[in-house]
Amino acid sequence: MPVFSLLTNAPTFDAFHSAYLVAAYSRPSREGDVFLCVVDPGVGSERAGLALLADGRWYVGPDNGLLAIAAKWSRQAKWWRLPPPPADSSLSFHGRDWFAPHAARLAQQPTARGWLESASPAVGDDWPLDLAEIVYLDHYGNALTGLRAAGLPSHTRLRVAGENVMPAQVFSTVSPGTAFWYENANGLAEIAVNKGNAGQSLGLEVGSPVEVLAD
Amino acid sequence: MPVFSLLTNAPTFDAFHSAYLVAAYSRPSREGDVFLCVVDPGVGSERAGLALLADGRWYVGPDNGLLAIAAKWSRQAKWWRLPPPPADSSLSFHGRDWFAPHAARLAQQPTARGWLESASPAVGDDWPLDLAEIVYLDHYGNALTGLRAAGLPSHTRLRVAGENVMPAQVFSTVSPGTAFWYENANGLAEIAVNKGNAGQSLGLEVGSPVEVLAD
Amino acid sequence: MPVFSLLTNAPTFDAFHSAYLVAAYSRPSREGDVFLCVVDPGVGSERAGLALLADGRWYVGPDNGLLAIAAKWSRQAKWWRLPPPPADSSLSFHGRDWFAPHAARLAQQPTARGWLESASPAVGDDWPLDLAEIVYLDHYGNALTGLRAAGLPSHTRLRVAGENVMPAQVFSTVSPGTAFWYENANGLAEIAVNKGNAGQSLGLEVGSPVEVLAD
Numbered sequence A, B, C: 001m002p003v004f005s006l007l008t009n010a011p012t013f014d015a016f017h018s019a020y021l022v023a024a025y026s027r028p029s030r031e032g033d034v035f036l037c038v039v040d041p042g043v044g045s046e047r048a049g050l051a052l053l054a055d056g057r058w059y060v061g062p063d064n065g066l067l068a069i070a071a072k073w074s075r076q077a078k079w080w081r082l083p084p085p086p087a088d089s090s091l092s093f094h095g096r097d098w099f100a101p102h103a104a105r106l107a108q109q110p111t112a113r114g115w116l117e118s119a120s121p122a123v124g125d126d127w128p129l130d131l132a133e134i135v136y137l138d139h140y141g142n143a144l145t146g147l148r149a150a151g152l153p154s155h156t157r158l159r160v161a162g163e164n165v166m167p168a169q170v171f172s173t174v175s176p177g178t179a180f181w182y183e184n185a186n187g188l189a190e191i192a193v194n195k196g197n198a199g200q201s202l203g204l205e206v207g208s209p210v211e212v213l214a215d
Helices: A015-027 A068-072 A094-108 A198-202 B015-025 B070-071 B094-108 B198-202 C015-024 C068-072 C093-106 C197-204
Strands: A032-035 A047-055 A059-061 A077-083 A116-118 A129-138 A141-147 A158-159 A164-165 A181-185 A188-193 A210-213 B034-035 B049-054 B059-064 B076-079 B116-118 B131-137 B141-147 B157-160 B162-165 B179-183 B188-193 B212-214 C034-035 C049-054 C057-062 C077-081 C117-118 C131-137 C143-148 C158-160 C163-167 C179-183 C188-193 C210-213
Touching: A015 A068, A015 A129, A015 A141, A032 A094, A047 A068, A047 A094, A059 A094, A059 B212, A059 C143, A129 A210, A141 A198, A141 A210, A158 A188, A181 A198, B015 B070, B015 B131, B015 B141, B034 B094, B049 B070, B049 B094, B059 B094, B070 B076, B094 C015, B131 B212, B141 B212, B157 B188, B162 C210, B179 B198, B188 B198, C015 C049, C015 C131, C015 C143, C034 C093, C049 C068, C049 C093, C057 C093, C057 C179, C068 C077, C093 C197, C131 C210, C143 C210, C158 C188, C188 C197
Parallel strands: A032 A059, A164 A181, B034 B059, B162 B179, C034 C057, C163 C179
Antiparallel strands: A047 A059, A047 A077, A077 A116, A129 A141, A141 A188, A158 A164, A158 A210, A181 A188, B049 B059, B049 B076, B076 B116, B131 B141, B141 B188, B157 B162, B157 B212, B179 B188, C049 C057, C049 C077, C077 C117, C131 C143, C143 C188, C158 C163, C158 C210, C179 C188
16 A cells, blocks of 8 residues: 655755655655655746656655655666646645646556656756755754765764764663764664754754764 | 545634635535534534535534535535434534534435434624635745635735735745735635745734725 | 554653553544554663553553553453564664554454563553643643543542632633633543633643642
């Protein structure tokens, strides 16, 4: 059964940072799952709609870079351009009127029949493979980076907001109040404070730079 | 397959403004869809429960006006009075214990069998067809009016909070920071600021008056 | 059809107060329903995973007390220890990788086959049957206690934050602005202010003590 996921609280208007979330949060899924992704500063502008098949997962969304990192992180990626929105669709809710019906059809029938293959998307091809910035703060204040933890040696320290943050395997191995980073459940390096709010105590926001300290 | 929708963040306790949201947000649906609507300042009071069939859509909710505008905006509307809540239902959660089971049954079997037809609801019949007020602020700060955009000439200006707001087709045609109004995806005139927060920058709240400027 | 419920806004990190919510909010359900419950200050620590069958309802969650009150409030309760998390599961998202698959399997096939029966959980067995404290504040500011209303004489007054709160059957029988307590839709004694915010006006928070006034 396919999974539909709409990132409702990804960084508003910010396809760049959201692209790393789309890539990470769609990884623990199965072949045939369908992701409808909409973070769209250009609502109503003329950007294209895209479908992406990446390692067996389908993605549908705008050509603003939002799907670009999911493609980069996959072994196999193939792009299609969606046909234009139907004539009776709203100008401002492409998620509902243009993208969702395509995602729903893919969930029923996973083929790209009738779509135009596309070499690569217009936006996002030049974005970094891993992003050394905070890309998201969850409601506990945990600060997700755009760095895949698998690419960092396990003793790596991260430097954010003027502080060095040590690695730990998981919250309960660190004393309350201490900042640490760990590989989160979706494979990203995430900065957290055990029983605390990392975003507030370190003063982090989406876009805050992260430095990987060689050792 | 029927759609169930519970307006979880409509204006609290405010059936009047919420009624315009129910009417607008239930329009892009299909015949046979069922809407369970609960905004209820009179929880536990003796108001009746109603079912409404409006242009093929079913609505279930309290007789406090919440469904009144959905009926007014439809070509055909028919009302029924629900039987009283079951004896073992809670006094304070009619949404779950009284209305939801009726909505669920309608979704399975769309008939009003056994219900008493009702000429019109007790509340809401005298509410204006279109409401020149802000009825909702979404989490981006977009301010929805109770005015159907289809009834406004396309060059209409709206006056809110002492400022004249020009029409635009969609966000991306307006420079960032500028307030405009447009027909939103559910047909309402909505006041927005491209990449900004209209509610905050104009100081709007639910109930703020909107003036339609003749020209 | 089974109901899955994840308490997404229960008191953060606080299995003790959340346990009374789990017990109360899972009562209005049917035999065979499955509740996946995760409030987990010990993410990644070595606490066990448990399954509970209480009066025909299944519960899956961590052995940190979260399920203890649901067992205490039932006539019949039986516990099992879950097998350890799969080797490829994340260390920090046991809800998704360890508990949810077990809950999903129970929803398909309600048997404990292959699980080790457990006499009682490690945590929560000594927690009070009813808790005379605020256990939750909802987004209206209503303050839920851990007291089952069925155990309180109907004329009982509750004392919170230095004020005596009278009983009422339901919101609409009390004048706006007045604090009262009533049996909420899940059987808990709940302190509310008609058309107001009880939590703010009385200065309540999770853990605030509640005194049952004998009379």
